[in-house]
Amino acid sequence: MTRPSPELLAVARRWIEAIPGRRENELRNLMTEQAHLLFIGTGEDELWTGSAVREGVAEFFGVIPPFLRHQETFAEAFENGDTGWACMTHEVILADQPDRLFKPRTTLIFALEDGAWKIVHRHGSVPLPNRDFTGTEQTAIADLVAAAKQGFALDQRDGFASVMFTDIVNSSRLASVMGDRLWSSEMAKHFAALRRIIENAGGQFVKSMGDGTMSSFPSPEQSLRAAQAILRDGDGADGPAISLRIGIHTGDVVQTDEDFFGSVVNKAARITTLADRGEIRVSDATRAALAPGEDFTFADRTVVPLKGLDGDHVIFRLEWRE
Structure with a gap:
């Protein structure tokens, strides 16, 4: 295809x-x-x-x-x-x-x-x-x-973006242990903290999905800094231990006023599923699109298939601990 x-x-x-x-x-x-x-x-x-x-x-x-x-x-x-x-x-x-x-x-x-x-x-x-x-x-x-x-009009825009997904590891078990009331309260705090970090980095908090989130950034540098800040913030946070995994992909997306669509979004979501607890996984396209001189450390180059996407794909782990 x-x-x-x-x-x-x-x-x-x-x-x-x-x-x-x-x-x-x-x-x-x-x-x-x-x-x-x-x-x-x-x-x-x-x-x-x-x-x-x-x-x-x-x-x-x-x-x-x-x-x-x-x-x-x-x-x-x-x-x-x-x-x-x-x-x-x-x-x-x-x-x-x-x-x-x-x-x-x-x-x-x-x-x-x-x-x-x-x-x-x-x-x-x-x-x-x-x-x-x-x-x-x-x-x-x-x-x-x-x-x-002539006459063609659609309420959507094409543009370049870095798309980031976050996902809570073992969320079902945590929700069961905490109970619905405490879990709901923790999720509200969690999403508020993520929104603050994402927007401070220049990104857009697009939506929450169950225990995960999707956001977009005008540049890969902003998305990587936001991902690092999210894990660092969670690493020293009080309260229940919530472990995240993050995936990022970069390219041309289709955007409406409320959401983003396209293969870039799908690939970012698939990359997230390959990350382990406390990991940030990024596509080779994201790494390649970085401006010269940006100081990010990448490791563990891996070539993998991604469900629903043709061919093999190169991904890296982004280091975030200082």
């Missing part, structure tokens, strides 16, 4: 951003070591395959002048089993041509190798108007797309 892949999109962005960032190791390490690696550039003769592509890619991009502007204008990614693909467009201004705006397009095809996504095909181009190429204006698709959009 083909489905949108925020995880792949994060990997694609990481590779693209390594070009202006001159991060040579990332450019190489995110590409396959297999002989079928294919690289297509914008030049007439730029079609290469094999291991030489991986070894030479950093130097190939390294001769590009410094970037004055490198802004993403479109991005999407999909996966189907062990295969995936991403398409991205950018606006670029280079230091040696400050008056020219380029709009390169990049398509990346991925294969899942030992639990990690690797680029097996890269195709880059700088668009040329159809009139310059064929001498005609080819508007059929553009006209159909514009017509399809």
Whole structure:
């Protein structure tokens, strides 16, 4: 089944951003070591395959002048089993041509190798108007797309977010021991404490679900700090011993005024079930989307299947004890 892949999109962005960032190791390490690696550039003769592509890619991009502007204008990614693909467009201004705006397009095809996504095909181009190429204006698709959009309205928004779930370990046993009245009182205090921490970190407390919660954050950094603060707060709290486990995934979500939907939400929930008592488990997409210089410690890289989701998935444990 083909489905949108925020995880792949994060990997694609990481590779693209390594070009202006001159991060040579990332450019190489995110590409396959297999002989079928294919690289297509914008030049007439730029079609290469094999291991030489991986070894030479950093130097190939390294001769590009410094970037004055490198802004993403479109991005999407999909996966189907062990295969995936991403398409991205950018606006670029280079230091040696400050008056020219380029709009390169990049398509990346991925294969899942030992639990990690690797680029097996890269195709880059700088668009040329159809009139310059064929001498005609080819508007059929553009006209159909514009017509399809007319009158389309839905009370929802798409956006990038880190989604966090919390879950109380052995909640049924605790509720049985405490009794309904005390358990209800403790849950009210628990949710109030979580809401305070989440909102102080810049997040949104979306909802409570039985003994668990769902929240969202504009950035992965905020979600990770909130998760650490939640466990640290509970570690020194008075009252009944309530142990939590937390899961976080990052990507594009569909949001209404009251809830969040999509594969990112589903994956975050699945990751939570893999966490042990007092653990924070995060997706590789969350780790990859962190801004440079953020000081988080990750351990226990694990490749696992997730119920209801295709393929294997890379997750990490986030350390939280100071």
